[in-house]
Amino acid sequence: MSDSQSIQASLRSRAAELLASDQVAELIGWGAGRFPDQTTPLFITQADQAEGLVYSEYCQNTLGKYAITELSELVADQGKLAICVRGCESRGINRMLKDNQIERDRLYLLGIPCSGMKNRQSGELLSKCMNCSHKNPVIYDELLGETVAEGEPDRFGAVCALEECDRASREQYFDAAFDRCIRCYACREVCPVCTCRECFVDQHEVGWQGKQGNTTENRFYSLTRAFHISDRCVECGECERACPMGLPLMVLNRKLVKDLDDLFQAGEAGLDAVAVNSLGTYDVADVEEFM
Amino acid sequence: MSVVETNVATTGAMATGANSPAAAESWQPSILAFACHWCTYSGADLAGLNRMEYPANVRLLRVPCSGRVNPQYVLSALGKGADGVLVCGCHPGDCHYVSGNYYAKRRLMAFKRLLEFTGLEPGRFQVRWISGSEAGKFRDTVTRVCEEVRALGPLTTDQRQALADPVLAGAAATTQAGEAQ
Secondary structure, X not given: OOHHXXXXXXXXXXXXXXXXXXXXXXXXXXXXXXXXOOEEEEEEOOHHHHHHEOOOOOOXXXXXOHHHHHHHHOOHHHOEEEEEEOHHHHHHHXXXXXXXXXXXXXXXXXXOOOOOOEOOOOOOEOHHHHOOOOOOOOOOOEEOOOOOOOOOXXXXXXXXXXXXXXXXXXXXXXXXXXXXXXXXXXXXXXXXXXXXXXXXXXXXXXXXXXXXXXXXXXXXXXXXXXXXXXXXXXXXXXXXXXXXXXXXXXXXXXXXXXXXXXXXXXXXXXXXXXXXOHHHOOOOOOOOOOO | OHHHHHHHHHHHHHXXXXXXXXXXXXXXXXXXXXXXXXXXXXXXXXXXXXXXXXXXOEEEEEEOXXXXXXXXXXXXXXXXXXXXXXXXXXXXXXXXXXXXXXXXXXXXXXXXXXXXXXXXXXXXXXXXXXXOOOHHHHHHHHHHHHHHHHHHOOOOOHHXXXXXXXXXXXXXXXXXXXXXX
16 A cells, blocks of 8 residues: 555545544545646545545645635534645645734644645646645644655745846746736635735735736736735745736745845744744844845 | 836836837937935936036936835836836935834845846846935036936837837827817
């Protein structure tokens, strides 16, 4: 029995126990999709539905963000909300806890160590999983399966490669990328950090975001989105996976993560639920370059 | 926001008109400068009192504090017609609101790097601390930024390209004439 099969078996039995004992009112995991190996997020409330849970190497979706909507619909005394958390999801959960979007005592976290997910068609490791720095969940109530060895991720490889290019080619590269953007806002929808009740792009009366579908407006959206999450990005890579037009969104996010770390020793976001955001504070001894 | 749009729309329209090949030689850069009310704006006032001369390409936009400058303002200005943006505030330690410029510093340092990473010339977005007594520094800064942006030439944006297009520009002119009537 492979690792993921044994995790699937223990996930199903634990889910059934938790739901049957009313400790948990709802559980979020993955279920089978329409196509072979395809999975989709699954929301279950009955113990007998636990057999529908799937855990394989093709569980692409990151589940963390569903906690916000599901918790808002769940009555507090009905029981907790259980979620499967891998490294990426657990950091997103920490981030949402820090942002006061969800409450820890209403969550039951089923930790799953993850060696990376694969594209079901090509069988290759997903790009978001290639440079994962936390394969094991950083916060959980119980762990299913054995912890896996952490790799040596090259988180900033793509950023450094672009930084070495000259300005004109970077401009060309990003213009081509922003030109493709269709502003579907999928990157915002899946992001565990984009939790504003009203996003700036939806403030039509204020008019931050123009209506035209052109490179300038797309650049405005993408750069603002990246900057809004800059010091909080947990690097789950879900924005880039969700993007239907293949924009290099993680390059923008990681550029900011890298700079904030170089300048202000910001470190990685979402490792706990208490750390102060690097742009939400200051130090009088900060580097000075505007004198 | 509406202030930013109005201000930049005016400068942008000027620059756009000058964008056509015939007017290329007479092109003037338009630069939007966000000036903190307590330091830089007073510094600019002092420069005026002292009859100092500086390029008229710079439009000052007074803000309560450099910490008030949302990076979106900068992107908005660059997307809507400004060739360069300058953000000025009190020296670190001198902020009227104690710490506004320290937050602005962190924010704008990261944001400047992001803009340059995605291809903006470094000269087009600059930040400087100018106190209320530094009229000379205000004049020198504004003059230098203006010359740097002038050397870089007009910033290409979709809005400008649309206005430079004879068909689209004609349609816009007709609409405006109709509205005037």
